[in-house]
Amino acid sequence: MANRTALIPERPAKPAKKSPSPGAAGRELIFDAFRRWGYLEANLDPLGLFKPLKHPDLEGLTGEAAEEVRRIYCCTVGADFMHLQEPERRSWIIERFEAPAREVDQRKILERLIRADLFEQVLQARYVGTKRFSLEGVTALIPLLDSILDTAGELGAESSIIAMSHRGRLNVMVHAACKTPHEVVAGFEDVDPRSVLGAGDVKYHVGATGTYVTTSGKEISIHLVSNPSHLEAVDPVAIGRSRAKQTRHGLRGGYIDRSPETLNKILPIVMHGDAAFAGQGIWAETLNFADLRAYTVGGTIHII
Incomplete structure (x- = not known):
């Protein structure tokens, strides 16, 4: 006898999830749901080609609290962090995401974007076909670095060691x-x-040293580490140099002061390509050393 396919009645759709009752407890439940799954509904594609996903735990959540937290976790930035096991780290991210947004100088940001873009346009127009690894498409990196260095200056940083590959x-x-x-x-x-004397290198390999002046007028010494190799090879070099500078700052006669105040005087910043960050083992090895007492630098800012 031929096999027959039995028709199974379609399961009824689950009723929409009701918003928790108002009050402190209900508000916290709504916020917790968006902290866990809000990044799935974040609008991360400016071209609109990929629509945000929907999560069943967020469907049907309405009301003032839901609208407030949706603006935080479902806008153009997503945060996937509730899997972290340390409550302190989760709380640190929550406090900063849910704090009132700081006022920004939009005029300054626009000026920096224009300057960065014009710099690339001038090089392209004057040196057509010359290899230069431009920053076009990600010129927002410049105001991002401005924001990082301005904040670091407010928190006591005196120097920053920057590592990056060729791009930008x-x-x-x-x-x-x-x-x-x-x-x-x-x-x-x-x-x-x-x-022509054997001591030079191509322009996108060499480093640079200078002084960055923050918005408040504080000077931060900047050292962009030379990267004669490709991609992530310079990263452990920058971390090691940061560690050495921190040690020099912390010398106190017969011992080395490695308190947070001393470590924060030197800020390591490492920029990665997205594929290189995930695919190159040298950076995974560097991360494995991050929390070891003899290697730690107290934290590094990563830009991917």
């Missing part, structure tokens, strides 16, 4: 390490005598 390095040299544009252009003109 020339732009970061000018706008973060404060190298003069004519020094960068000289690399395209081949006017550096060292280039």
